[in-house]
Amino acid sequence: MTLLDERALFNHVLMDYVMSRCIPPALAKRYLYEIRYLNKNRAYYAVGFKTDKDSYSYALRSKLFKGWLGVSAIRTIPVAGSDEIDLFEGFFDFLSYLTMSLFVRPVCTTIILNSTTNLKQALATLEGAKRINCFFDNDTAGRAAYGNLQAVGFPVKDRSSLYATYNDLNEVIQQKSL
Known part of the structure; x- marks a missing residue:
């Protein structure tokens, strides 16, 4: 997987997902990012939580996906x-x-x-x-x-x-x- 873009969390589908998990939008925007990434030549997006590993490693979550961009880290x-x-x-x-x-x-x-x-x-x-x-x-x-x-x-x-x-x-x- 390749990082295409990291941006402020704004996408309504991702915000709906975060709110379905009962996390207030203001709190989500403080800690989460909207991550756009490439996987097998297809573009995707997910909620990203930055890790300590490097500036390109995130825990990724969406309604349909749970995984990592970069390496799994704390x-x-x-x-x-x-x-x-x-x-x-x-x-x-x-x-x-x-x-x-x-x-x-x-x-x-x-x-x-x-x-x-x-x-x-x-x-x-x-x-x-x-x-x-x-x-x-x-x-x-x-x-x-x-x-x-x-x-x-x-x-x-x-x-x-x-x-x-x-x-x-x-x-x-x-x-x-x-």
């Missing part, structure tokens, strides 16, 4: 003076947390894994944290990621109990909006 949002880290499995969970808490930006350093398979990329940043709040999915991969951090001795707190009857934070706000 996103770190540092907060100066923070000794606590909020750790999210996906960017819609991160945006859902901000929506639920009525914040527009994180209050502590935040890492979005974009997949539990990216957990190793976050380990260096997790070192030295006094507490790591884990907002993982209530599934096998989420429990395994939490267990791996716990086994290594990180000061983790499982926050999935806050949404125990749901798979993830985004599902909570989607169900509550019905």
Whole structure:
């Protein structure tokens, strides 16, 4: 896949998709981009969430597609003076947390894994944290990621109990909006 264009999130189809996930447009526009890309000589567009890897790597989502442009990577949002880290499995969970808490930006350093398979990329940043709040999915991969951090001795707190009857934070706000 090749990046054609990164622009402010404006496309009505993508905005409808984001709003179907119950993310307010103003919050979405703060963190997400409209990404146009080429795949097998066809042009596509998706919502893009920038990663730490390089300026051309994004987690991509649309109603019909979930994938990557560039390489799969985490996103770190540092907060100066923070000794606590909020750790999210996906960017819609991160945006859902901000929506639920009525914040527009994180209050502590935040890492979005974009997949539990990216957990190793976050380990260096997790070192030295006094507490790591884990907002993982209530599934096998989420429990395994939490267990791996716990086994290594990180000061983790499982926050999935806050949404125990749901798979993830985004599902909570989607169900509550019905």
